Amino acid sequence: MKQNFISLRLAYLLVILILIIDQLSKIYIKTNFVLGEEVEVFSWFKIYFIENEGMAWGTKIPGEYGKLFLTLFRLVAVAGIGYWLWDSITRKNSSNYLIVAIILIMAGAFGNIIDSVFYGIFFDDSQQNVATMFSNQPYGTWFHGKVVDMFYFPIWQGNLPSWIPFWGGKEFTFFNAIFNVADVAISTGVGILLFFNAKAFPTQN
Known part of the structure; x- marks a missing residue:
């Protein structure tokens, strides 16, 4: 059986490295941008600060305990x-493809969990002012923090031709998702x- 080159120690170090990059980028945005503020890097790439209360694409779990359930x-x-x-x-002794994939998924999931668990008590509100870390007036509570997103790639914006089903004649942006390092x-x-x-799940001969 082919030996993989990623040890458990290296895997944990890679998870920690991704976490550090993710959290440094989020803390920088949170403490330097007002909610909704954007900076154009290129016409097709912007730093645009938003906060996500739920899952991917802004989906939320309804109800009083929806956010708590999601975090848990x-x-x-x-x-x-x-x-x-x-x-x-x-x-x-799984494939390196599988191990790298697990490392990335674990680090990303952990990164967004940190926001959800801690940011509500670490920061004050970003509405109309730059947030302060370790504020005496936090915007939330334990397990009710908001995930910080900032990368926006509006590669193309315009009105779609009217003959396209469902979306024809409407304004359309590709790509309109706003995300962070953890999401990547x-x-x-x-x-x-x-x-x-x-390659991730090779069949055994």
């Missing part, structure tokens, strides 16, 4: 991913599993 679910999921990483390296890590990890599935 994320914690359980990360624990499961952590076990998956440990098992893949120490017991199953998760998406890349999932992309590896999808596009390199045969």
